[in-house]
Structures are given as structure tokens and as C-alpha cells.
Amino acid sequence: xxxxxxxxxxxxxxxxxxxxxxxxxxxxxxxxxxxxxxxxxxxxxxxxxxxxxxxxxxxxxxxxxxxxxxxxxxxxxxxxxxxxxxxxxxxxxxxxxxxxxxxxxxxxxxxxxxxxxxxxxxxxxxxxxxxxxxxxxxxxxxxxxxxxxxxxxxxxxxxxxxxxxxxxxxxxxxxxxxxxxxxxxxxxxxxxxxxxxxxxxxxxxxxxxxxxxxxxxxxxxxxxxxxxxxxxxxxxxxxxxxxxxxxxxxxxxxxxxxxxxxxxxxxxxxxxxxxxxxxxxxxxxxxxxxxxxxxxxxxxxxxxxxxxxxxxxxxxxxxxxxxxxxxxxxxxxxxxxxxxxxxxxxxxxxxxxxxxxxxxxxxxxxxxxxxxxxxxxxxxxxxxxxxxxxxxxxxxxxxxxxxxxxxxxxxxxxxxxxxxxxxxxxxxxxxxxxxxxxxxxxxxxxxxxxxxxxxxxxxxxxxxxxxxxxxxxxxxxxxxxxxxxxxxxxxxxxxxxxxxxxxxxxxxxxxxxxxxxxxxxxxxxxxxxxxxxxxxxxxxxxxxxxxxxxxxxxxx
Amino acid sequence: xxxxxxxxxxxxxxxxxxxxxxxxxxxxxxxxxxxxxxxxxxxxxxxxxxxxxxxxxxxxxxxxxxxxxxxxxxxxxxxxxxxxxxxxxxxxxxxxxxxxxxxxxxxxxxxxxxxxxxxxxxxxxxxxxxxxxxxxxxxxxxxxxxxxxxxxxxxxxxxxxxxxxxxxxxxxxxxxxxxxxxxxxxxxxxxxxxxxxxxxxxxxxxxxxxxxxxxxxxxxxxxxxxxxxxxxxxxxxxxxxxxxxxxxxxxxxxxxxxxxxxxxxxxxxxxxxxxxxxxxxxxxxxxxxxxxxxxxxxx
Ligand code: HEM
Ligand code: FES
Numbered sequence: 001x002x003x004x005x006x007x008x009x010x011x012x013x014x015x016x017x018x019x020x021x022x023x024x025x026x027x028x029x030x031x032x033x034x035x036x037x038x039x040x041x042x043x044x045x046x047x048x049x050x051x052x053x054x055x056x057x058x059x060x061x062x063x064x065x066x067x068x069x070x071x072x073x074x075x076x077x078x079x080x081x082x083x084x085x086x087x088x089x090x091x092x093x094x095x096x097x098x099x100x101x102x103x104x105x106x107x108x109x110x111x112x113x114x115x116x117x118x119x120x121x122x123x124x125x126x127x128x129x130x131x132x133x134x135x136x137x138x139x140x141x142x143x144x145x146x147x148x149x150x151x152x153x154x155x156x157x158x159x160x161x162x163x164x165x166x167x168x169x170x171x172x173x174x175x176x177x178x179x180x181x182x183x184x185x186x187x188x189x190x191x192x193x194x195x196x197x198x199x200x201x202x203x204x205x206x207x208x209x210x211x212x213x214x215x216x217x218x219x220x221x222x223x224x225x226x227x228x229x230x231x232x233x234x235x236x237x238x239x240x241x242x243x244x245x246x247x248x249x250x251x252x253x254x255x256x257x258x259x260x261x262x263x264x265x266x267x268x269x270x271x272x273x274x275x276x277x278x279x280x281x282x283x284x285x286x287x288x289x290x291x292x293x294x295x296x297x298x299x300x301x302x303x304x305x306x307x308x309x310x311x312x313x314x315x316x317x318x319x320x321x322x323x324x325x326x327x328x329x330x331x332x333x334x335x336x337x338x339x340x341x342x343x344x345x346x347x348x349x350x351x352x353x354x355x356x357x358x359x360x361x362x363x364x365x366x367x368x369x370x371x372x373x374x375x376x377x378x379x380x381x382x383x384x385x386x387x388x389x390x391x392x393x394x395x396x397x398x399x400x401x402x403x404x405x406x407x408x409x410x411x412x413x414x415x416x417x418x419x420x421x422x423x424x425x426x427x428x429x430x431x432x433x434x435x436x437x438x439x440x441x442x443x444x445x446x447x448x449x450x451x452x453x454x455x456x457x458x459x460x461x462x463x464x465x466x467x468x469x470x471x472x473x474x475x476x477x478x479x480x481x482x483x484x485x486x487x488x489x490x491x492x493x494x495x496x497x498x499x500x501x502x503x504x505x506x507x508x509x510x511x512x513x514x515x516x517x518x519x520x521x522x523x524x525x526x527x528x529x530x531x532x533x534x535x536x537x538x539x540x541x542x543x544x545x546x547x548x549x550x551x552x553x554x555x556x
Numbered sequence: 557x558x559x560x561x562x563x564x565x566x567x568x569x570x571x572x573x574x575x576x577x578x579x580x581x582x583x584x585x586x587x588x589x590x591x592x593x594x595x596x597x598x599x600x601x602x603x604x605x606x607x608x609x610x611x612x613x614x615x616x617x618x619x620x621x622x623x624x625x626x627x628x629x630x631x632x633x634x635x636x637x638x639x640x641x642x643x644x645x646x647x648x649x650x651x652x653x654x655x656x657x658x659x660x661x662x663x664x665x666x667x668x669x670x671x672x673x674x675x676x677x678x679x680x681x682x683x684x685x686x687x688x689x690x691x692x693x694x695x696x697x698x699x700x701x702x703x704x705x706x707x708x709x710x711x712x713x714x715x716x717x718x719x720x721x722x723x724x725x726x727x728x729x730x731x732x733x734x735x736x737x738x739x740x741x742x743x744x745x746x747x748x749x750x751x752x753x754x755x756x757x758x759x760x761x762x763x764x765x766x767x768x769x770x771x772x773x774x775x776x777x778x779x780x781x782x783x784x785x786x787x788x789x790x791x792x793x794x795x796x797x798x799x800x801x802x803x804x805x806x807x808x809x810x811x812x813x814x815x816x817x818x819x820x821x822x823x824x825x826x827x828x829x830x831x832x833x834x835x836x837x838x839x840x841x842x843x844x845x846x847x848x849x850x851x852x853x854x855x
Contacts, residue, residue: 026642088767093607097616098658100609129647162786166802169785169849173704179701179851187698189705191746194698226644240642248638258624262617269613273788284746285719285736285779286803287789304784304819305803311850313822320785320850355644387804399803400818467633472641 023246024478028229032123037253041260043215049102050204051070056092058084059200061156061193066083070277078281080154081196086277095149101268106148108264110296110445113141121340121370125228127350131341133225136218138338143211145296150203150292156196161282163293164199165190166304173320174327191284228357234472236353245290292384302383303329306405364423372416411464581633585626592622610616704853708778709748710827710842714739716752724774726831729754734791738778739839747847749779749787750827752837753809755796762812762826769828775835776827777813780848781805783820798824821850 025032060080066073068083069090078086090096117137120126126134132551148169153160168190171182187194226240235241267273279288293301303325312319336343344366346350360367382389383404390400413467441451472478573786595618602611668675716724716737724737734750738745753775760770769775777798779787786802791809797816798807805818813824825847846854 024642026638026640028636029639094602094612095610096609101612139650162802165786166784169783172849172851175852177766177852179705179853182851183699183701183704184694184697189747225647226642234639234641238644240644241639243637244640244793251635252628255624255631257625258620259628260624262619262621262624265616265620269610269616283744285744285787285789285814287751287787301803307819309783309805309815309819309821313855316855317852318850318854319852321819326784353647353801387801401818467635467637469636469638472639474642475640478642523635 005541015040020477020481023244023504024475025223025245025249026240026242026475027028027245028227028235028240030230031228032119032439034256035112035119037256038260039112039116040215040219041257042105042112042264043211043263045105045264046102046109047212049098049105050208052098053088053102054204056084056088056095057081057200059154059197060193061196073277073280076281078409079196081154081158082281085155085157089277097265099268100150100262100271100273103273104267104271105264106151107273107294108260108267110141110144110148110294113137113144117141118370119373122360122367123228123230124354124363124366125357126341127344127354128220128341129225129353130228133218133221134140135338136214136221136342138334140211140214141220141337142286142334143154143207143214145202147207147211148294148296150199150207152274153199154196154203154390155276156277156282157274157276158286158288159276160285161284163297164195165284169320170322170326173323175317175319175323191282200261215256226355228355228530230357231359235356237353240355241423244475248380275497291387295381298382298384299377299380300326300330302380302386302404304379305386305401306408308405318526327339359427361426364427367423368420372412375415376408376412379404379411383408428453471521578634581629585630588622588626590622594620594627595619595622622770623752629667636853644710644717698773699855705848705854706846708843708847709739709742709745709837711749712839712841714839714842716740716750716829716837716839717743719744724752724837725835726774726837727835729774731756731773732793736787737776737837738790747780750776751779751788751791751798752776753791753798755793755809760810762810766826766828768840769826770833771829772831774831775809776829776839777809778826778827778847779824779844781820782822782849783818783847788824802803 001518006016058080060497062080063077064080064083066076066078066086068074068081068086070086085099089098089099120137146199149163153167164186167310170183171185174180174181183189185198186192227242229235229240229242232241243252280286282325292298304322307321307325309321310324311321347365358366386397386400386404389395390397439451441448441449461479595615598812599612599615599619602608602615606845717740719736719738721740723740723744724735729735729752731754733754737750737752739748742748754773755775756773758769758773760773760775761767762770762775776840777788779789781788781800781802782801783803783805786800788798788800788805788807789796790799790801792799796809798809798813799805800818801809802829803819805820806816807820807824812826815821815823825843825845827843830838830840832838
């Protein structure tokens with residue numbers, strides 16, 4: 001291998017230390033830590049597909065006569081935004097896939113953020129020292145929702161236009177400054193021709209740039225503070241146990257990007273989303289019904305439907321009814337969300353730093369509050385389909401509306417209570433959630449059957465395929481580096497670069513690392529392709545074990 | 557670190573443990589990458605042939621999925637997984653570090669504060685600059701609302717026209733008929749859109765004071781919902797109600813479009829109508845109140 005570039009860069013930027021630490025960073029392994037990654041990868045896919053869309057989309061509400069390849073609309077007067085979206089869908093190669101992938105990725109993005117947030121909430125990962133990342137994450141969520149709404153509005157179709165109309169009314173409803181805010185944001189009175197170009201700039205430049213910055217901060221902080229980890233053998237508040245960044249984590253996480261992209265691509269190609277040619281161009285006096293916004297807007301739509309028609313007037317002023325469900329409710333929602341780490345602290349009086357995660361069942365109070373709040377927003381979400389539900393089940397709208405008005409108050413406390421009870425129950429059952437031991441049934445030569453619990457060692461052994469070591473141990477390079485540093489040996493390292501550290505390491509490492517009499521440089525020269533070459537390296541009995549796994553019979 | 561005993565080996569055979577050989581994973585990874593390669597080639601061909609959405613989606617799935625699955629499997633089963641352990645470094649800096657930081661900060665502050673007049677002037681200057689530059693930024697974005705939200709294009713004598721601009725005659729609608737109308741010269745306008753309904757042939761009085769507003773059974777209401785501004789488009793003849801499709805508010809046509817169901821807080825404003833000597837429908841006057849959703853300045 002050629003180490004010149006490493007030397008070259010390091011001599012100019014001094015990056016070797018950071019890079020070394022990064023390569024040797026340990027990541028706790030748990031499926032729930034993937035949720036944030038899905039969000040991040042969806043964001044990348046949004047950037048990629050979004051750039052493609054900008055090459056073809058024309059952000060203008062100026063009218064033109066449509067003569068494109070979608071015959072039913074031939075000769076209609078439509079806006080350029082609408083026409084260019086049709087062209088993008090029908091005439092640009094791979095255009096529709098890209099457009100639908102972009103839309104699907106947006107839905108996946110917000111969903112992944114929300115589930116990630118729930119994971120962080122229920123495991124208590126937001127506690128000290130991670131409050132800042134909780135705030136950054138909440139901002140990301142708000143921006144993701146805003147960004148999704150802006151993007152949804154761009155094609156200028158009937159549904160999105162209706163959405164903008166409602167957004168305008170909501171802006172108008174803000175006390176004192178509402179009429180100014182609405183006029184300044186929407187460039188005058190609705191509809192106007194400034195909205196689409198303006199939303200376009202915000203959608204493709206302003207919000208993505210802010211999100212990229214916040215995401216960078218989110219990741220940098222996470223990197224710096226190191227991951228939380230679930231409780232388990234060998235895991236403490238003061239260490240991190242898991243796989244190494246290089247190469248295992250890098251490969252798993254990098255590969256996971258492609259998997260996320262694959263699913264989004266399949267959705268984008270095979271599952272139709274937002275077929276604007278079926279809705280038609282936005283015409284302010286036309287409506288379509290059973291209109292449903294993207295899922296993450298559902299709770300707001302539901303709240304708008306359920307909130308009673310109260311409007312406050314007095315002293316020559318008015319607080320319009322939609323202010324309460326559409327401005328106050330989101331304000332309270334995100335306010336409480338962002339404040340949660342501090343709100344919880346009022347009750348727990350807990351000022352300790354936490355790196356070990358709570359099992360949700362062990363913190364029944366937090367879990368039940370979380371479940372109750374989730375239930376509240378779920379009811380609102382379903383309330384956004386009152387008309388659809390009434391039609392589907394042949395009920396009167398009146399009944400459905402009042403049922404939901406009741407449910408929104410009834411369901412959350414019940415859900416919270418049930419969650420509380422379940423959590424208490426589960427955490428008192430000592431072995432709950434742990435894997436059961438296998439029962440081994442064997443038949444003797446005489447035909448007699450015996451049952452016994454399998455040797456627990458097998459479970460352990462099973463996991464110890466060649467790639468797993470028995471006990472958590474430091475990475476050898478790190479161990480030797482720190483040992484060398486402690487004895488003052490490490491100082492000579494800069495000279496030889498990485499190639500040297502490998503040899504200086506072995507002697508230093510052996511002492512505290514393993515009982516192996518001498519690690520020796522040959523540790524790093526296992527011929528490629530040797531079975532168990534990776535695993536055998538760091539686990540003293542790796543090679544042997546893997547041999548026995550390969551072919552147990554052979555040993556006889 | 558007990559080594560693998562013969563009993564343990566036997567036990568493994570007994571429970572029929574799957575042989576997890578590395579070469580098997582190697583094969584899986586190879587197949588996965590090969591699949592991706594084939595799908596990419598296929599994608600190229602589809603694209604070259606002019607593209608086809610579903611094929612593109614499916615092939616993208618295999619091209620990306622093959623890569624992803626292969627890399628993840630490789631990273632999970634063919635490289636060491638540890639577990640490794642790493643100590644967390646203390647996030648907090650040593651007390652001495654903070655002490656020096658505070659001292660340094662204070663040194664700077666005292667050095668600056670010595671010239672308190674300059675500090676104040678600088679503050680005022682920056683604030684002034686900020687406010688002045690903010691002003692065009694915000695102020696140029698849109699007009700001041702002024703009377704904007706109070707007026708529509710309806711005036712005394714405006715003829716009612718359809719979206720194509722043609723005038724409406726009193727003989728045009730049957731009982732139960734509905735039509736979206738605009739003031740002449742503003743066909744298609746979002747603010748002035750009005751719904752014209754004919755529930756009967758007789759004059760209709762919806763409210764006291766509106767005795768002459770509904771000649772020959774014609775009623776006209778603002779089509780902009782008082783809830784969140786959607787067009788109130790659906791007339792249900794049977795119940796004589798107007799439905800807003802956005803959040804299902806219902807307005808009772810015969811009693812001045814009072815909201816009878818749903819979240820809408822106010823009746824739809826009614827447009828006073830008259831019929832001229834040639835039988836055309838005209839507005840007696842504009843709306844006597846702001847149309848649409850509420851806002852702060854509106855009493
Ligand atoms: C654009 C959206 C987001 C992206 C791309 C993102 C990405 C990530 C990633 C990759 C991680 C590390 C893996 C993990 O713990 O799952 C992480 C950690 C974290 N995220 Fe997010 N996240 C987003 C939104 C949020 C939101 C909405 C919150 C909460 C309000 C949040 C709070 C946190 C916290 C507290 C951590 C540290 C948790 C730990 O170390 O265990 N994030 N984020
Ligand atoms: S906009 Fe008409 S009910 Fe909400």
C-alpha cells in the first residue's frame with residue numbers, strides 16, 4: 001500500500017490523529033440505531049433526485065397552452081409549473097421515476113425522523129449530555145415537515161393549490177401580525193403569481209442548506225459525544241462496546257445507504273404517488289374532495305377538522321378559529337418537544353450524564369407519557385379522514401366528527417394507562433425479553449426420547465462464529481498506541497507513518513492484551529483468503545473455532 | 557476462555573447447527589454484486605431504449621439492492637465484529653482549563669470596556685444597520701395589507717359572469733341549479749368567486765334586512781369558506797346545504813348560509829342580487845363584510 005498521500009495530507013493538515021480516531025471508533029450495534037441513518041440516507045436521496053428535478057421544473061405560474069404528450073389535457077391553459085411537471089413525468093427519460101422517488105423519499109424521510117425521535121425519546125437518549133442534539137433533531141423535524149409542504153406545493157395542481165390556500169389562511173390567522181405576515185410571505189393576497197417562484201427558492205435552496213448545516217452539526221455532536229448504548233454485558237457508562245468503524249461499521253452503514261435507496265427506488269418506480277395529471281391544474285374556484293395531504297400533515301388537517309368553530313372577537317379584533325388548531329397546537333407541540341429534556345428534569349431531578357440507555361419498560365412514567373402523546377397525534381391523524389371514514393362505514397359525518405372529538409380526549413389517557421401497566425408488568429418479570437434456551441430432544445438407540453435444555457454454551461458459541469470474539473477488547477492498534485504513548489515510545493511514530501506503527505504496536509500490545517506470548521508483526525499478514533483470517537486475528541481462539549465450525553466431522 | 561470441548565462439538569452436531577462457512581457468505585456476496593451488475597446493465601438498456609418507469613424502478617431496486625445487500629453482508633459476516641471496547645473520554649474539560657478560559661475572556665472584556673463610549677456607539681450603529689437592512693428585505697416581499705382583505709371586485713351594478721366571461725340571465729338556472737360566478741371583467745378571480753344558487757322561483761329572504769337580495773329565488777354567497785378559505789363547492793339540493801370539502805363545514809342556504817356543521821365559524825357573506833330590464837343578474841352592491849377566513853384586524 002502506498003502511504004504517501006496520508007503523509008502528504010498529514011504534513012499539511014495534521015489529520016492523522018482525527019482520522020485514526022475515526023477509523024478506530026467503536027459503534028454500538030443495535031437495529032434501532034439505524035433509524036437515524038435511514039433519515040440521513042433519505043435526505044441524501046432527496047438531494048440527488050431533487051437536483052435532477054430542478055433541471056426540468058419551471059417555477060412559474062405564468063399561463064401557457066399545453067400541447068404535451070398527455071392527451072387529455074391537450075389545449076388546456078395551464079401554468080408553466082404544472083406543464084413542466086407533466087413534461088418531466090412523461091417526456092423526460094427516467095423523469096417520472098426520479099419525481100416519484102423524490103416524493104417517496106420525502107415521506108420516508110419524515111417517517112424515519114419521527115421513528116428515530118421516538119427511539120431517542122423512549123430510551124432516554126436525550127438526557128445529559130445530549131440535549132443539544134435533541135434540539136437540533138427537533139429543528140430538523142420541523143424543517144423536514146416544512147420542506148415537504150413546500151415541495152408538495154410546487155407542481156401547482158388542484159390539491160397542492162388548495163393546500164397553499166389553507167396555509168395562507170393559517171398565516172393570516174396569527175394575531176396582530178397575521179395580515180402582514182401573509183402578505184409578505186405570499187407576496188400579496190392569495191393566489192398571486194409570486195408564490196410558486198418563492199416557494200421554489202425556499203424549497204431548493206434555503207431549507208435544504210439549513211438542514212444540511214443542522215444535520216452536519218447533529219452528526220458532529222454525535223461523533224464527538226459518542227453513541228449511547230443499551231445496557232448489557234461489559235457495557236458501562238464509561239465505555240462503548242460494539243463494532244469498529246473500520247471496516248465493519250463503514251461497510252454496514254455504507255451498504256445500508258444502498259438498501260435504503262433500493263427501497264425508495266422500488267417505491268418510486270412501482271408505486272404511483274401524486275399523479276397530478278389526474279387532479280388537474282389548480283383553479284381557485286374548483287375543488288376536489290377526499291383530498292389527503294402527505295401523511296405528516298395529517299395531524300394538522302385532523303386538528304382543523306375537530307376543533308370547534310370558536311372564534312374570539314372583542315376590542316375590535318379577532319382571533320380566528322384556525323389559529324388554535326393550526327398555529328397554537330403546532331407551537332405547543334414543538335415547544336414541548338424541544339423542552340422535554342428540561343421538563344423531565346423538573347420531575348426526576350436528574351442532573352447526571354447518561355450514556356447507557358433506558359429500557360422503555362424500566363421507565364414506566366416516561367413510556368406512558370410518550371405513548372399517550374403518540375396516541376393523541378394518531379387520533380388527530382385519523383381524524384383527517386373523517387369524510388372517508390363516514391363514507392366507507394356508511395356513518396353520518398356528524399357521528400364521525402363527534403366520535404373523534406371524544407376519542408381525542410379519551411384514547412390518550414387510556415393508551416398511557418395501558419402502557420404504564422404493561423411497562424410495570426414487563427419490568428418486574430425478570431427474564432422478559434431475553435432469548436429462551438432451546439430444548440434438545442434426542443432419541444437414543446433404543447428409541448427412548450429424552451429432553452434437556454441445550455447447553456447454554458452453544459448459544460454463546462453460535463454467536464462466536466469466526467467473526468466474533470468472546471470478550472470485548474480494545475482494537476489492537478489503539479491498545480498499542482495508548483500503551484506506546486504511555487511509555488513514551490509513541491513519539492517516534494510520525495516518521496514511519498502507519499506502516500511503522502504496526503510493528504511498534506505488537507510488542508507493546510501483547511503485555512496487556514492477550515496471553516499470546518508474542519503477537520508479532522505476522523498478526524497483520526494473515527494471507528488473504530485464509531478461512532477465519534479476519535476473526536482469528538483478534539480472538540485468540542478464532543482460527544480453531546472456525547475450523548471446527550467449517551466441518552466438525554473432519555476432526556474425527 | 558475455555559476451549560471447545562468434544563462434548564460441545566457433539567452437542568452442536570446433535571442440535572443440527574448450520575455450518576456457517578465463510579465461503580458460503582462469499583458466494584452470497586458475489587451473487588449479490590453480480591445481480592447488481594446485471595441490473596445496472598439492464599437499466600442502461602432500458603434507458604437507451606427510451607425508458608420505462610416500472611422497469612426502471614425494478615432494475616434500480618436490484619442494482620442498488622444488490623450492492624447494498626452485498627456490502628452489508630460482507631461487513632457483517634466477513635470482517636471481524638468484535639465486540640470491541642473503547643473508553644469514553646470525559647467531555648468536560650479540566651477545571652484549570654475553564655479557569656484560564658474565564659480569565660482570558662475577562663481580560664478581553666476589561667480591555668474593551670475601558671472605552672465604554674465606543675462600545676455603546678458600536679452597538680447603536682450595528683443595531684441601526686440591522687434594522688435598516690432588514691426593512692427592505694421584509695418590506696419588499698409584499699404590499700401592506702391595508703384594505704386588501706376587506707374588498708372584492710364586486711361593485712354596485714357588477715354583472716354576474718361565468719368563468720368564461722359570459723353573462724348570466726335570470727332564465728339560465730333551473731330550480732336546484734348552481735353556478736360559480738364572478739363580477740364582469742374579473743372572470744376566474746379567486747377572491748370574488750361567488751356561488752349562485754336557485755333553490756326556487758320565488759323571491760327568497762334569508763335574513764331580516766335582506767328582503768330584496770334574493771330575486772326570483774336566486775341566492776349568491778361568497779364561495780370562499782370562512783374556515784380556511786377553500787372553495788365551498790358542493791351544493792346538496794335535498795338539504796339545501798353547501799358543503800366545504802376541505803373540513804366538511806355545512807352552510808344552510810336558506811337562512812343566509814349559516815354554518816350548521818363543522819369548524820366554519822361564520823356564515824358565508826351574501827351578495828345582494830337584482831335582475832335588470834334585459835333579464836341579466838347584477839349585484840346590488842358589493843359584499844357588506846370581508847369574505848373568507850378571519851384575521852386580527854377584523855372585528
Ligand atoms: C434530518 C433528520 C435526522 C437525521 C438525518 C438524523 C440522523 C441521526 C443519526 C445518523 C444519528 C446516529 C444514529 C442513531 O442514534 O440513530 C442520530 C443521533 C441522534 N439524533 Fe438524530 N437525526 C435526525 C433527526 C432527529 C430528531 C428529530 C431528533 C429528536 C428530536 C434527533 C435526536 C437525536 C439524538 C438525541 C441523537 C443522539 C442519540 C444517541 O447517541 O443515541 N434526531 N441522528
Ligand atoms: S376550509 Fe371550509 S371547512 Fe375548512
